Amino acid sequence: MAFTERSAQTRAAILAAAQGRFAVEGYERATIRAIAADAGIDPSMVIRYFGSKAELYAAASAIDLAVPDLPPDQAAHRYAKAFLDRWEAGENAAEAILLRTAPTHPESAQRVQEIFGTQIVPALRAAFPDDPDIEPRAALVLSQTLGVAYVRYLLGIEPLASMDPAVIAAAVGRAIQSHLTAPLEPGD
Structure with a gap:
């Protein structure tokens, strides 16, 4: 096995171990020693590959949501699905790490804000280029999906935790559609 291939495998093992620890224990409780033990390596190797716990966390929580193209007439349902x-x-x-750590780790909350501003808002702005309220609408969309992530995937609250994903996608899609098209001003 070539040195670079072995290095890539070690790096991947560290990253996978870090994602597991950060997702379960959060940033503060996860330790370099525990991550190294999970990866089957010496703790000094974690520092060699990533420099610090903060840099390892940044790599472990890097996210590309790969938001699909959102045609205006299908944006809500396509986004939800x-x-x-x-x-x-x-x-x-990476999303699980951020959502578990954001309430107590300011850098994680900032990372969620960055993802919102660089991935979600632009995707919705491309779908609705003439909407002057797209940022608040996008924030409402984010609140809808983060709510589902917390309740279904992180907390496992029933009955949402065991619902058919297609049913959830349809319901969330309808809620997102309202966020994207209904007036934002208070109504009667």
Whole structure:
């Protein structure tokens, strides 16, 4: 096995171990020693590959939501389905880390804000380029999907935890559609 291939495997093992620890224990409680033990390496290797716990955390929580193209007439349902598909497929380790740590770790909360501003808002702005309220609408969309992530995937609260994902996607899609198209001013 080549040195670079072995290095890539070690780096991947550290990253996977870190994602597991950060997701379960949060930033403060996860230790370099525990992460190294999970990866089957010496703790000094974690520092060698990532520099510090903060840099390891940044790598472990890097997220590309891969928001799909959102045609205006299908934006809400396509967004909801893509969100649920990602969580159902287990492609959410970094998101789980951020959502578990954001309430107590300011850097995590800032990272959620960055993802919102660089991935979610632009995708919705592309779908609704003439809407001057797209940022508050996008925030409402985010609140809807974060709520589902917390209740279904992180807390496992029933009956949402065992509901059919297609049913959830349809219901969340309808709520998102309202966030994207209904007037934002208080009504009667």
